[in-house]
Amino acid sequence: MTAEARGDWQGWRAAAEDALYGPDGFYRRPEGPAGHFRTSVHASALFAGAVARLLCRVDEALGRPAELGFVDMAAGRGELAAGVLAALPAEVASRARGYAVEIADRPEALDHRIEWLAEPPKGITGLLFANEWLDNVPLEIAETDPEGVPRRVLVRRDGRERLGEPVSGAEADWLARWWPLPAEEGVRAEIGLPRDEAWASAVAGVERGLAVAVDYAHTVDARPPFGTLTGFREGRGKAPVPDGSCDITAHVALDACALPGGRVLTQRDALRALGITGARPPLALASTQPTAYVRALASAGEAAELTAPGGLGDFGWLLQPVGLADAPFEALLVEALLVDVPDHEEQ
Numbered sequence: 001m002t003a004e005a006r007g008d009w010q011g012w013r014a015a016a017e018d019a020l021y022g023p024d025g026f027y028r029r030p031e032g033p034a035g036h037f038r039t040s041v042h043a044s045a046l047f048a049g050a051v052a053r054l055l056c057r058v059d060e061a062l063g064r065p066a067e068l069g070f071v072d073m074a075a076g077r078g079e080l081a082a083g084v085l086a087a088l089p090a091e092v093a094s095r096a097r098g099y100a101v102e103i104a105d106r107p108e109a110l111d112h113r114i115e116w117l118a119e120p121p122k123g124i125t126g127l128l129f130a131n132e133w134l135d136n137v138p139l140e141i142a143e144t145d146p147e148g149v150p151r152r153v154l155v156r157r158d159g160r161e162r163l164g165e166p167v168s169g170a171e172a173d174w175l176a177r178w179w180p181l182p183a184e185e186g187v188r189a190e191i192g193l194p195r196d197e198a199w200a201s202a203v204a205g206v207e208r209g210l211a212v213a214v215d216y217a218h219t220v221d222a223r224p225p226f227g228t229l230t231g232f233r234e235g236r237g238k239a240p241v242p243d244g245s246c247d248i249t250a251h252v253a254l255d256a257c258a259l260p261g262g263r264v265l266t267q268r269d270a271l272r273a274l275g276i277t278g279a280r281p282p283l284a285l286a287s288t289q290p291t292a293y294v295r296a297l298a299s300a301g302e303a304a305e306l307t308a309p310g311g312l313g314d315f316g317w318l319l320q321p322v323g324l325a326d327a328p329f330e331a332l333l334v335e336a337l338l339v340d341v342p343d344h345e346e347q
Contacts, residue, residue: 009154009162012229012242013194016138019242021103026244027136028104039132040214040267040312041080043305048083050274055084055127056092058210061324062125068095069126069209073202074133075100078110084129085113099124120205128202128211134252135215137198140191141229142167142175148183150175159241167191178256179223188227192253199257199318208323214267216251217316224251254316262320268313271306 020026040047059068072081078100085098098114099121100106106116115121120128141153143163150172151163167175171191175181179189203211218224228251231240240248254264307313 008156011152012141012155013138015155015242016248019244019248020136020138022244024244026247040306041131043312045083046276047306048080049087050271050276051080051129052084052087053274055088058127059092062208065125066095067097067125068092069097069099069124071099071101071120071124071128073101073120073128073130074136075102077107078114080131081114082111085111120202122205123207124205124209125207126209128206130202130213132215134195134199134213134257135249137195139194139250140171141227142181142189142191144181144183144185144187146185150181155242157243159239178220178253187225189223190227190229190250192256195252196257200259203259203320203322206322211320211322213254213257213318214315215254217254218251219255254318258318259320262318264316264318266313267315267317268307270317276306
């Protein structure tokens with residue numbers, strides 16, 4: 001029996017799947033993601049408020065349905081779902097139903113209006129929102145060998161690597177289309193096919209509405225030559241070791257994930273269109289209403305973090321409308337968000 005057959009060596013997809021989501025996986029730890037890294041959700045309540053405004057736009061585009069769904073993918077401890085429901089106007093909140101999709105156990109104090117699920121619901125009318133989900137969908141890593149052949153990278157539980165068999169089949173087709181590797185030894189690619197499939201499956205659960213994926217992203221014209229696979233623990237980057245001790249993440253080829261009609265823009269542009277500008281309050285407010293000035297100044301600082309170049313503002317937003325051809329979608333939802341952003345062509 002070979003070492004790989006015994007499980008000593010395996011592809012990164014299987015290794016990360018077990019390390020993140022297995023019985024003792026990183027995402028089953030009691031402290032949750034917020035104990036290790038800071039997402040837009042944890043950075044400021046402004047983010048949930050912006051998503052709530054987006055849900056209201058979806059609601060209007062749908063003609064204000066009797067039940068308006070909000071699905072929070074990879075919900076952590078339900079922070080975004082709870083924040084969005086709390087930020088909705090009363091009339092919308094009365095029709096809203098929240099779903100948190102997460103493998104960990106339901107938090108005891110979570111809003112009773114939020115249904116806790118291990119898999120995305122089906123037949124939703126409303127908004128599905130996946131904030132930093134796809135970067136944790138495990139995938140295979142390819143590396144070019146001395147002969148210029150892309151091979152699958154195998155890894156052991158302690159993080160040691162070696163090259164395996166040549167990449168073939170659908171994975172080779174994906175590389176050729178979305179991340180073509182030069183014949184230079186040591187260059188790497190992250191084969192995003194599982195993420196494309198995961199996104200398509202999540203979108204299929206939306207009957208009418210909008211699906212949004214927000215993540216670290218890159219495009220086919222600017223893929224990183226050595227990939228982005230990394231680990232995180234307690235707020236610090238570290239080597240990706242698939243033993244359950246750390247997060248294992250890689251940036252997302254959102255352009256490959258996009259289905260026909262999907263569009264990608266930056267978080268900076270999306271949040272500004274949803275009312276988060278980061279503008280400082282007028283100085284005159286400091287003398288007339290000092291408490292309000294301090295609050296507004298703090299809010300401006302949080303908004304600046306969410307939209308910062310080189311940081312959260314550079315995240316990609318993939319917007320995927322579903323079944324809205326008969327709704328005034330452009331005017332009601334995307335007029336400001338998607339100006340001059342071209343549609344993705346059929347893949």
